[in-house]
Amino acid sequence: MKDQTVCVCPPEISHEGFASLATPxxxxxxxxxxxxxxxxxxxxxxxxxxxxxxxGTPTTRTLExxxxxxxxxxxxxxxxxGQAAISLVFLALLKPGDTVLVPDCAxxxxxxxxxxxxxxxxxxxxxxxxxxxxxxxxxxDDSVKLVWVESPxxxxxxxxxxxxxxxxARARGIPVAIDNTWASPxxxxxxxxGADIVVEALTKYFAGHxxxxxxxxxxxxxxxxxxxKSTLHMxxxxxxxxxxxxxxxxxxxxxxxxxxxxxxxxxxxxRMAKKMDPKxxxxxxxxxxxxxxxxxxDFAGASAxxxxxxxxxxxxxxNSLIDQAKTFSIGASWGGTHSLMVPMAIGEMRQFAGNxxxxxxxxxxxxxxxxxxxxxxxxPIVEMVARHG
Ligand SMILES: *Cc1c(COP(=O)(O)O)cnc(C)c1O
Numbered sequence: 001m002k003d004q005t006v007c008v009c010p011p012e013i014s015h016e017g018f019a020s021l022a023t024p025x026x027x028x029x030x031x032x033x034x035x036x037x038x039x040x041x042x043x044x045x046x047x048x049x050x051x052x053x054x055x056g057t058p059t060t061r062t063l064e065x066x067x068x069x070x071x072x073x074x075x076x077x078x079x080x081x082g083q084a085a086i087s088l089v090f091l092a093l094l095k096p097g098d099t100v101l102v103p104d105c106a107x108x109x110x111x112x113x114x115x116x117x118x119x120x121x122x123x124x125x126x127x128x129x130x131x132x133x134x135x136x137x138x139x140x141d142d143s144v145k146l147v148w149v150e151s152p153x154x155x156x157x158x159x160x161x162x163x164x165x166x167x168x169a170r171a172r173g174i175p176v177a178i179d180n181t182w183a184s185p186x187x188x189x190x191x192x193x194g195a196d197i198v199v200e201a202l203t204k205y206f207a208g209h210x211x212x213x214x215x216x217x218x219x220x221x222x223x224x225x226x227x228x229k230s231t232l233h234m235x236x237x238x239x240x241x242x243x244x245x246x247x248x249x250x251x252x253x254x255x256x257x258x259x260x261x262x263x264x265x266x267x268x269x270x271r272m273a274k275k276m277d278p279k280x281x282x283x284x285x286x287x288x289x290x291x292x293x294x295x296x297x298d299f300a301g302a303s304a305x306x307x308x309x310x311x312x313x314x315x316x317x318x319n320s321l322i323d324q325a326k327t328f329s330i331g332a333s334w335g336g337t338h339s340l341m342v343p344m345a346i347g348e349m350r351q352f353a354g355n356x357x358x359x360x361x362x363x364x365x366x367x368x369x370x371x372x373x374x375x376x377x378x379x380p381i382v383e384m385v386a387r388h389g
């Protein structure tokens with residue numbers, strides 16, 4: 001071999017005995033075939049085979065298999081963000097003339113997708129009260145081709161009755177998809193409670209370090225999987241194996257991070273509910289939460305994300321206290337090692353009263369810092385709310 005070729009094709013070295021505990025990062029666009037006949041018949045390799053880097057490498061598939069195992073799913077597909085995972089489900093299942101039902105408490109970019117891209121293409125959506133339960137049956141007609149669920153609801157923490165909603169939808173053969181990012185499959189496994197599709201923003205607890213974006217869609221049904229997979233292929237959506245390696249690394253500590261963060265978050269929420277009107281503390285593991293019993297029935301644990309409702313007239317005081325926080329950072333996303341706070345004007349976005357009829361919602365994501373430092377930032381906010389009612 002000439003030098004120039006050696007530069008492109010280094011000598012093969014042995015992997016024998018290389019028992020690393022880490023998942024190797026396999027990068028690829030091209031997959032090389034042993035001969036032209038193998039290339040010609042590549043489609044026969046099926047979904048589990050390797051034909052092109054976009055459609056999976058051993059690294060991406062290791063991550064997908066791990067998520068499937070946690071969700072109790074047969075199939076998982078990863079996407080470049082949680083929002084991409086959500087969009088994939090909508091785009092794969094809906095066509096012009098169809099309707100999707102979306103809860104009022106959904107992650108806000110879901111409504112942007114519905115009001116914009118989908119509406120422009122003749123796909124309708126109807127917003128439902130997250131507390132609707134089995135009454136969703138009255139909204140199901142022949143045009144409804146997907147019921148979207150997010151539980152607990154973004155920022156306002158309404159716990160949805162997934163078994164009741166899924167029961168009503170199943171009776172009419174309509175698939176139910178749920179955004180399970182808050183609990184993660186460690187604390188809730190929606191496929192065991194009637195959901196057909198579960199979406200996770202891996203950006204949050206799975207990755208866990210605020211340094212990458214990824215999403216996943218998991219299903220059990222073969223036909224649903226085929227529909228989602230072919231949509232991914234057509235749109236050319238895949239993820240970087242390097243990012244998958246980072247998510248796999250994050251997952252190794254996910255259970256311990258979630259356990260710590262949820263314990264501190266519940267302790268803070270409990271202290272807050274003693275100092276202020278407990279209705280202002282939106283945390284489903286508190287017995288004062290309106291859907292606490294339903295949460296206990298379905299969930300194995302809580303998240304490290306919860307909110308408090310601050311009176312609207314305290315907005316400027318709240319903002320200055322947030323600005324003085326020393327340990328919390330201000331910003332979107334959550335589920336990382338750094339604690340975050342973000343004030344949200346939720347009332348303006350909602351059609352139903354839900355759990356937060358008025359005021360500003362301050363969403364808190366508890367990370368891995370010392371709880372005393374975090375409480376020092378929260379205490380003045382708690383005192384302000386307690387003082388003003
Ligand atoms: C963050 C989030 C998403 C979107 O995830 P990205 O990876 O940031 O796109 C979706 N759903 C919920 C509930 C989220 O909190």
